[in-house]
Amino acid sequence: MAYVSMGEAHRRITEYLNRFCDAVSYQDSSMLCRLLSFSSNSPSLLSLADALNVFQDASSLIRQSDKFSEYGEILAHLFRSLQSYRVGNLVEAYLAFEKFANAFVQEFRNWESAWALEALYVVCYEVRILAEKADKELTSNGKSPEKLKAAGSLLMKVFGVLAGKGPKRVGALYVTCQLFKTYFKLGTVNLCRSVIRSIETARIFDFEEFPRRDKVTYMYYTGRLEVFNENFPAADTKLSYALQHCNPKRERNIRMILKYLIPVKLSLGVIPKDELLQKYNLHEYMNVVQALRKGDLRLLRHALQEHEDRFLRSGVYLVLEKLELQVYQRLMKKIYIIQKLSDPARAHQLKLEVIAKALRWLEIDMDLDEVECIMTILIYKNLVKGYLAHKSKVVVLSKQDPFPKLNGKPVGS
Amino acid sequence: MNRRSRGSSSSSSSGSVGGASDSYRRRSDVPRNRSNDNTKGGDSADVSFIVGTCSSMCPERERVTRERLRDLSVFERLHGNPTKSSSDLAVKKFCRTLSAADVQASDVRPLSVLEETLSYLLSLLDSREHPFEVVHDFIFDRTRSIRQDLSIQNLASEGVIHLYEEIVKFHVISRQRLQGCSGTSISSMHHLNMEQLAKTLTTLYNIYDANRKPDYIYENEAEFRSLYVLLHLNTSSGVMGEPLSLWFRKLTSNLIKSKEMCFVRKLLRSYRNGNYRSFLRTTASEATYLQYCISEPHIREMRSFAVECINNVCYKLQPYPLLRLSHNLMMKEMDVESLCHECGLEIRTDSDGSIVLPTKQTNFCRPKEGFRNYDLIGIEVERLL
Structure with a gap:
């Protein structure tokens, strides 16, 4: 850790506090995002963290001014989390961040407009990422990983805040996608169902009005769920939607969608061109496709065996076997x-x-x-x-x- | 009260293991008697659990109460006396509404007593004195109580694996033997049996996982894992649990490649493609007794599917000989006749005296649940025993 003098530490902390309070009072969402984005590891956040670790008693600084103390609870937890994060104590960092997030969501609920939606997204994203890191730490210490599960409950709470009527509802799909990522990682995908129901049955909001990015992610995950349930026509509709609306420059995302869409299409009798497989580096499907073209049963079995592990892990093995x-x-x-x-x-x-x-x-x-x-x-x-x-x-x-x-x-x- | 603190080595199990979500379990998940302060947030490594001290199969005070209330199973009555039992006969009942707060260590049996209790219970399976449903009903309840005692003490180490395996075995065998019983309550008994089978399997799998050593499979693990696949061959069967494609994702590659898992995956492929010939032949040549018990309904299903196909696709002027059908479906010719009838199809004797199934009959129907099981010819009986 670089040496930071007491005075310098004081200066950095006050500067951050000022920025935070200004961002809130001027409703500057993008500034707020930058101030909260731990995983960006931005130099200014890192230097703030160093300052906090030197200064130790940041809460006294918060208490000194009315301007800061209005957001005292939010800031204190945030600082504590950042301090632990900086020294690599991820479980502590997560626990403090969770408290911060709760306090932030409480505040967000009171803001009438949806100006801070982007900042809330950052909080949701960070809480999930931090939980994953904390779980890694727990596992390596021989303890049971449970923080991601906790993050799931928190995200569910955020979903509840957004899912009602009003301008904030447009953020519900982002949180839904964060929940999907959490549940897929935890292997508790059945928990997706209630969220999906609430998105798909709500008549107050047209699905098409959600941001495109979120719609694509949503369709990707719900499409995968349909693959698991072997509901191929529905999987086709959802994954094709994701593919059509996905940013064409994001090759990695396209590849992720195709990984599921191709087996689905195959099971519906639609065979992709080799160029497509090549372009998106989906070589594992080459021989499967060849087998279908040539009627070569042996090749199909070989291809399944060769990539058995990969296909089983991604959950498409049984789909392919049915070909x-x-x-x-x-x-x-x-x-x-x-x-x-x-x-x-x-x-x-x-x-x-x-x-x-x-x-x-x-x-x-x-x-x-x-x-x-x-x-x-x-x-x-x-x-x-x-x-x-x-x-x-x-x-x-x-x-x-x-x-x-x-x-x-x-x-x- | 006598409580024991669990070290961190077993902490990974303390939250999830014991998925036998008996009402009890959830309560014992609630951390009690923390040894350190609460500031660290839900650190489950410090939860302590009750340690049982009951030295007989049934706590004394329960036995006395049940004697008084005449609440004794036929297996618990001393010389048939409905108000008198003994410590050799009484076995602790499953109690749904037990509250963790008022459990006494003297009401809970330690592992060694639970082991004895289980082997006593399973020895009753051979009893011919009572109809199977009576035997089943008793063991069903008392093994549930064993699992309750295990989970209340958070016993989830390697040492309890065989207990859970035996209990799973009991439910699997019951599944098959209950088919042969008659009586009004059989179908609900069957349903409850399947429910507890699924729960016990879940707990067993959690225990395997919690005690997982790298590149190691427990002796019977692959076979017990394979049962899950057999229970979920049919996606619409409504058996609880996640779809197979999700389930496979979590298996270690050792398990995936094990002999037992390869066998059930082969069955799965045949089943899903409708390849009745391969399904029946593979079952006959490779299934273990437990796998066979679980497969029985599928064997039935594949056979009626075969009859449906053959009736549907064969040339009308060439009725299908029952002898060939019996060969293909690996069943006695007499049984094939009866199966055809159950499928709503007529059979007749051909001019040359052989019995045939006229094809393209229009009144095929899927046989109802719970109809007869027919033997699978060619299955090696010795292997099953």
Whole structure:
């Protein structure tokens, strides 16, 4: 820590206090944001923190002036948090920040206009980030991480402050997104439901009036939730919305959306171009897509195995595994096309024996009973049109459209 | 009152473990008797928990009270006397409205007594004297009380894993055996059994996690984890718990790659694709007894799905021989007949004397819940025992 004289410390603290009070009285939201943004690690905040650690008794400074003491509670907690933050004591920093946030939200509630919304966003963001850091510290000390959970409750409280009528409501979606991030991290995504309900059922506010950034984030997370519940058409709608409205310069965000949108589209029978996968560095889907194009079951299984960990962690594994039936469909179509070349008159008869042979080429050993089973399912789920003549062990394809496209509907619907 | 302070090594468990959210649990989450001051905010490492001193399966004062109130189960009556029990027979009942404040250490059994109690209870499973639902009802309640005693003392270390595993086993076996019972209350018993099974599993998983050592899986962990997958094969089954794609995210890769997990993932794939042939064959050749018990409803479901498919897609002029169906569905031919009837389909004898299922029948219906179970031919009985 750089040496700071007592006088210098006094000067820095007073300067901060003045700025804070001015920001509030002139309703200068962007100034307030800068004053609260811990994670920016801005030089002025860091030097303030050093000053606080030298001066120690900052609360006496706050008490000295009426101007400062009006926000005494807010400032005292904020200072204590900053001090702990500076010396790397993150749990203490979090606890003080939580108290600060509560006091700030209380004050925010009393302000009639929504001028400080951006500053409230900063508080919400910082409380979440700080909680994550504090939890890391707790875990490394062998203690149970519980601060992020606490931050979740706090954010829920903020949501309550915003979700009513009035000009502040426009901020509800930002807090919702912070809550989503918290719940996804904690693995308690079922808690998202009540927030979603309150956003989607409220008639006082049109969804389209929320800021675009928040709408995109919201659609991204709710789209992912639909993926987990395997509700693909809904997932498609939400993730596509996120993609369309996302800032095209934010490649990382686009990639995050595509990571979920691609499996969803695949399960609806829509195959992306290779260039798209390349452009956004989504190589893990290359072979899956190839497998679907070529009807190569072995390739699908390999691709799933190769990226098993990644797919399981992101939660798309089961979605991709379900593509198997579409791969079979493609394989049947290929056999049909090849037969058509050699014997057009009998091309619509697929012998189970031939199918088993094709699978053997792919190193998949399947007896005729299982081949029959697969064909039964394909016909039943309308991936193949025709019927099974079990005595002659042949699938007789319909002359018209024997391999119907999914047309944006999931298999078997 | 005798209380013990828990060190930080187990603190990670003190909040979440004991998810058997019996009404009791929540109370014991409330920090009491803090050893340091409160300024540090909810630091759960300093919570102390009661330590039981009751040395018999049932606290004396409960036994006396229940004798007086004639509140003794058939298993607790001394020589059949409804007002007399003994310390060898009485087992502490589950008490829902217990308040943490008035629990006495003398009412709570320490681990060693709980272990004895559980093995006594499970020995009753073999009793043929009473119908299974009576046996089940008794063990169901008393094991719940065991879990209550465990969580009130915050016992969540490695040493209690086998207790929870045994209790899970009891609920799994009950699931299967209750199917064979008749009586008006069976369906609600079944429902309650599934509920407690889910709760006990959650607690068990939390305990595995809380005691997790790097790259280590407990002896039976993979099998017990695999039960979760089998309970959630069907996304719309309404069984509580998170969807599988979320659940898998939290498993360590050791578990993911374990033999048991590979097996249930294979089943999952077959189930979701409708591959009844692979589903039945894999179950028959690889399922453990516990996995089989949980799979039974799915076996039933896959079979009726197969009948539905075959009826639907086969050439009308080629009725499907029941013998082949019995081979494909790994069941006795007689049982296939009965299954077809349950599905609302007619069967007939062909000109050559073989029994066949005429296809494209229009009145197929899904068999109702709780209909008969048919044997799975080819399952190796020895493996199951």
